[in-house]
Amino acid sequence: MYRFSHSPLGLRLGAFVMGLIFALASAYVAPVPPVAAAACPVNKLHLVPWQGGRWFLAGVNVPWQNDGYGADFATVEEWGQHTYTHANTDAMFAALQASGVNTVRWWVFADGRGAPEFSASAGGSVTGLDATILPSMADAIALAAQRHIYIVFNLWSFDMLMPDSSASAKGEHAGGHTDMITDAAKRSSFLTKALLPMLAYPVPGTSYTIGTHPNVLGWDIFNEPEWGISDLNSVDGNISQPVTLAQMRRFIAEVAGSIHRNSNQLVTVGSASMKWNSDAGLGTVGNMWKDAALTPYDAQGFLDFYQIHYYGWMNGNLTWSYAPTRIDWAAGGFDKPTVIGELPANAGGTNYSAAGLLDTLHANCYGGSWAWTYSDVNDGTGGWSDTSAALKAFTSANAAEVAIITTPILPLDRHVYLPLVVRQG
Numbered sequence: 001m002y003r004f005s006h007s008p009l010g011l012r013l014g015a016f017v018m019g020l021i022f023a024l025a026s027a028y029v030a031p032v033p034p035v036a037a038a039a040c041p042v043n044k045l046h047l048v049p050w051q052g053g054r055w056f057l058a059g060v061n062v063p064w065q066n067d068g069y070g071a072d073f074a075t076v077e078e079w080g081q082h083t084y085t086h087a088n089t090d091a092m093f094a095a096l097q098a099s100g101v102n103t104v105r106w107w108v109f110a111d112g113r114g115a116p117e118f119s120a121s122a123g124g125s126v127t128g129l130d131a132t133i134l135p136s137m138a139d140a141i142a143l144a145a146q147r148h149i150y151i152v153f154n155l156w157s158f159d160m161l162m163p164d165s166s167a168s169a170k171g172e173h174a175g176g177h178t179d180m181i182t183d184a185a186k187r188s189s190f191l192t193k194a195l196l197p198m199l200a201y202p203v204p205g206t207s208y209t210i211g212t213h214p215n216v217l218g219w220d221i222f223n224e225p226e227w228g229i230s231d232l233n234s235v236d237g238n239i240s241q242p243v244t245l246a247q248m249r250r251f252i253a254e255v256a257g258s259i260h261r262n263s264n265q266l267v268t269v270g271s272a273s274m275k276w277n278s279d280a281g282l283g284t285v286g287n288m289w290k291d292a293a294l295t296p297y298d299a300q301g302f303l304d305f306y307q308i309h310y311y312g313w314m315n316g317n318l319t320w321s322y323a324p325t326r327i328d329w330a331a332g333g334f335d336k337p338t339v340i341g342e343l344p345a346n347a348g349g350t351n352y353s354a355a356g357l358l359d360t361l362h363a364n365c366y367g368g369s370w371a372w373t374y375s376d377v378n379d380g381t382g383g384w385s386d387t388s389a390a391l392k393a394f395t396s397a398n399a400a401e402v403a404i405i406t407t408p409i410l411p412l413d414r415h416v417y418l419p420l421v422v423r424q425g
Helices: 008-026 086-098 133-146 178-182 184-200 245-262 354-363 384-397
Strands: 048-050 053-055 057-062 103-110 126-128 150-157 216-223 266-271 306-309 338-344 368-372
Touching: 048 266, 057 086, 057 338, 057 384, 086 133, 086 384, 103 133, 103 216, 103 368, 126 184, 133 150, 133 184, 150 266, 178 184, 178 245, 184 245, 216 245, 245 266, 266 338, 338 354, 354 368, 354 384, 368 384
Parallel strands: 057 103, 057 368, 103 150, 150 216, 216 266, 266 306, 306 338, 338 368
Antiparallel strands: 048 053
């Protein structure tokens, strides 16, 4: 996700700047050819494990619908803004299904403006969830099951570390939540008052909860955490109170451990770039999210698959590159399946077409790709119309790795639904 304000002015400025960047980048030809991809592992360990098989996750990002940043599922009380609708979601899933898409990455809390509920306007402990969030999530899950779509819910974004907003600007609780990461009692309040009730919420018409439903493939704990970590010298200019790497690792590990103990779904983190998620890439600084970095805080706090984001600025030069088009899965030294969690839907700045980008990432043995975004958010990266044809051609050509085979939904006490999860550590 590009680091621009989500106000209308910020989006327009972002669109102008990114359009200029993409125009320049499109004329740029990388001086070094991509590293030739080795054959992908025969055992398919590079693909994401789910429902007893291994799959390439071909899909899109749904950061928000109808301009409802942080208000798709939750409600921003100050404005009465709640943008989720059954009809719009069903129409979206129908369009995705028609192109063979198997997954969406859908944002939930974002910067905290809609949910969870807090005990104070600035910071504060979590006191619970509002009335709309869980029923809306459950409805989306039911629709996903009908359309054979699998959801990865993204919980938080680095925006939550920005200064607390006024009610008139972004909503009373937008940002100002650094203490939820740094304070043990407030981390615990999030886990017990928001995360666990979410996982335990029944999906109507089934014997499943949100945390056990087979069409919830997993949870992305944090979108691009690196933009809020002081140690990495990458702090977004709008964040005045960043956290340390150790503090972010503890938060991610504790959330991941709670999910692993209370669901049978997968866990990932939306790393902003290969730069911070690879020990072997060209010029990378190391894998911040490997097991050895997380499990000291919680033995079950590991990730089940990695997720890195890719935009044109990462193409690099002779001495560095964070581009998965150039550095394949093996060359990056990844020890888990790795999904390209964001990439421009219009392929702008990548030196590829939308179809060529998908084919290259697949050939380079990555475990999936999610275009940014389904609904064009005016940041220069395009939308569904820019990638739908490419996705349809790709999913048709690679159906054996994309068409996730579902297990019949049976009562929980039958213990039949046990997705294969290969975990490190």
